[in-house]
Amino acid sequence: MGMTMTQKILAAHAGLEAVTVGQLIVAKLDMVLGNDITTPVAINEFQKAGFTQVFDKDKVSIVLDHFVPNKDIKAAEQSKQCRKFACENCISHFYDVGKMGIEHALLPEQGIVTAGDCVIGADSHTCTYGALGAFSTGVGSTDMAAGLSAGVAWFKVPSAIKFELEGKLPANCSGKDLILTIIGMIGVDGALYKSMEFTGGGVKNLSMDDRLCICNMAIEAGAKNGIFPVDEVTLSYLEGRSERQPVIYAADEDAEYERVIKIDLSEITPTxxxxxxxxxxxxxxxxxxxxxxxxxxxxxxxxxxxxxxxxxxxxxxxxxxxxxxxxxxxxxxxxxxxxxxxxxxxxxxxxxxxxxxxxxxxxxxxxxxxxxxxxxxxxxxxxxxxxxxxxxxxxxxxxxxxxxxxxxxxxxxxxxxxxxx
Amino acid sequence: MKVKGKVFKYPDNVDTDVIIPARYLNTSDADELARHCMEDIDKDFVKKVKAGDVIVAGWNFGCGSSREHAPLVIKTCKTGCVIAKSFARIFYRNAINIGLPILECPEAAEEISFGDEVSVDFDSGVITDMTTGKTYRAAAFPPFIQNIISSGGLLASLKKHSS
Structure with a gap:
């Protein structure tokens, strides 16, 4: 039986020929991310477990974005703890005030994540990078600590809902109106534990910023990840930006989906x-x-x-x-x-x-x-x-x-x- | 392992913002955070909860943010376990990873009422509502997850496997 795009990325990162829905796997990570709220908890767990060094200084991103410039003394202490950890571990992707941005806007912009990646982040909106054709999902601080120490994470292979997009959004609508419409349609747990895979002829009419916004809110439907196919829009966005060579995965023709939802983009209204x-x-x-x-x-x-x-x-x-x-x-x-x-x-x-x-x-x-x-x-x-x-x-x-x-x-x-x- | 306690009952879609509002996330100190557990959905929770008490909720418990502070504050309040119709996936992972017992059992979550006395046997997955006398059986964890739990959490299990 064929695999979805998500399943293919997971299989490749688990060193397996194929995976099936529900299978528990351990996958290698291309990037482990944390912010100024979740990283301190991860550092505490990392150190408590006796780990001293991150698995790969180039595959860790720490972005101070939630409470910076520091909102109060306690927040300042949390940022300080992140800063010290990043410095001690020579983390290449550490972003402090002056260089930082909101993590899920920053990582794609800076080319830190790319197509074909397997990424975890201790922030629920880590699912954003599916827009680039990556498998990317939010986890908690202990998963981040495990990722920091070993460069792996465990996953249950998800089933998927396929969204077949056709047509073009009206001029006064954006990816936000589409994803809100979808969440309204399937509910806040409508994609619980599942992938949301976006396909169809309408994909080419969605800009990268639209796609990033759509995948960003996959979590608001309970999804494990959202993902777009890699096309010319993706490749031109990644060109000159990606630190690593993008790897293109595509769903098999005979991939199985739990549900297929067809959406005519021209019918979306401001939502x-x-x-x-x-x-x-x-x-x-x-x-x-x-x-x-x-x-x-x-x-x-x-x-x-x-x-x-x-x-x-x-x-x-x-x-x-x-x-x-x-x-x-x-x-x-x-x-x-x-x-x-x-x-x-x-x-x-x-x-x-x-x-x-x-x-x-x-x-x-x-x-x-x-x-x-x-x-x-x-x-x-x-x-x-x-x-x-x-x-x-x-x-x-x-x-x-x-x-x-x-x-x-x-x-x-x-x-x-x-x-x- | 068994727990016994009184039930605090909540609806569907209890999100991590009401479990631990972000305005308190400028610290990672568990005791300090736990003083605000469930604050935006139930101000009285921290005043009334006793060791072993059980949270019972509807679908999609713990939706929203990835903040591990959410299961952490519930655990730090000495809550015995959380029974829900379903859990949001990041909350589910986080609870397993930090050792907060959680059970998925739609029937129990539907029928058990606020204030009931319940006992939960984690080995068998049997939930007993001592107030009504009804028993329920929660779905068992797959062996992979049981291994994380029995090792004492994710990092401990990782250490065990790497050594």
Whole structure:
């Protein structure tokens, strides 16, 4: 029987000819990732178990992104612990303030992950790199510690759901609207323990930033990973960027899928997830009476260049509504710089927004935009759980950069009409 | 191994943000973190929980973030185990890896009520609701995972195999 793309990557990394659904395997890792919240716990476990050296200094990435620049003394201590560990182990991919970015925007941008890789990261959104044609999944700190020490991880070979995408997204939609629609369709555990494999003629019409956003939120459907085939879009993105030679895997013709879902991209509309689960999706146009206090445009989901460009197209020469706080966070220093060079940041500030250096900050209710009781925020982030961005009685609405920026202008959740773009 | 205690019952999709809100993740000190266990879904949990008590929940328990702090705070509160209809996959791995006992049993998770007295026998997978007298059997772990548990967690099992 044939294998899915994910199964093929896992088989190759486990040194096996073939794997089958449910099989438990031990796979070699091309990259082990951690951030300033999860790495300290991993370091503690690593040291407690008596390990002294990482398996390969070039196959470890430590990115300080959640609470940096340090939000308080305790966070500063955690960053310091990561810094010391990275220095002692000569970690080549250590990213501190000034060089850092939000990990899942940074690693693809810097060419640290590539097609065909097998990657674990102690951050649930590690599934992002499936956009490059890699197997990539989130784990906890103890798995990270095991990865750091031995360069391997255990996996249960997943079954898969195939998404056959056809056509092209409307101009006011992006990958975010597609993935929110999918999560609304299958639910927050609709792909639990499974792969989400995206295929079909519509794939070529999705940019790399769209694909990264789509795979990023695979975890919000409970998936183990999301993955796209490697095509010309992938190869041109990887060219001159990948540190290692990309390896192309493709699903077998006779690969088995638990379910096949066909989606016509042209039928996607601007979509919003209302509190308190990403599966609670509505059409943006139905939510016009939801008054908002804050807008956040950024995160590992939507802090990339195309997201900044979407915000720019909507906000340029316009004014953010009175009483709305609009926070824009380019995801990496490279994106931040490009936004300066292109005049985006001036336009954002002129519109009345505030622009932060890269951080996960408000997405997880860390800092830089915490909500008070009863406040509502429309955000391009990935989770709208209870208390996610602050007070337990605050609310987060998930949307695309187009919808979030359009809402900033009116103070209400707003359908991003084509005239706005 | 057996545990016996009172049930704290929660709905479907209990996420890691309500188990341990990110605003407290500026430390990795387990005791400090545990003071906020379940804070955003049940403020009284840490005041009321006693050693051996059992969390019973619906589908997809532990969804969301990969933070290992979530099973860690539940374990540090001396919770005997978590029984759910299903677990989110990263939470499932993390619980196994750090030695928090978890059991998947949709029937038990549906029928057991808040405040019931339950006993759980991990060797047999039998869950007994002593309040109603009903018994349930949870799915057994595959041998590979049993080996991690019996070694005392993932890193201990890794050490054992490398030596």
């Amino acid at each position: 919003v997830s209302i509190p308190h689960l990403p599966e609670n999706t509505r059409k943006a146009e139905e939510l016009g009476d939801v008054k908002i206090d804050q807008v956040v445009i950024g995160s590992c989901t939507n802090g990339r260049m195309e997201d900044m460009q979407a915000a720019y197209r909507v906000l340029k020469g316009r004014k953010i509504a009175e009483g709305v706080r609009c926070i824009i966070i380019p995801a990496t220093m490279k994106i931040y710089r490009e936004c300066i060079e292109k005049g985006y940041i001036t336009a954002f500030i002129d519109a009345g927004a505030v622009v932060s250096t890269p951080t996960c900050g408000p997405c997880l209710g860390g800092y830089m935009g915490i909500l008070a009781e009863g406040e509502k925020c429309i955000a391009t982030t990935n989770r709208n759980f209870v208390g996610r961005m602050g007070h337990v009685k605050s609310e987060v609405y998930l949307a695309s950069p187009f919808t979030a920026a359009a809402s900033a202008l009116t103070g209400y959740i707003t359908y991003p009409s084509e005239e706005l773009l």
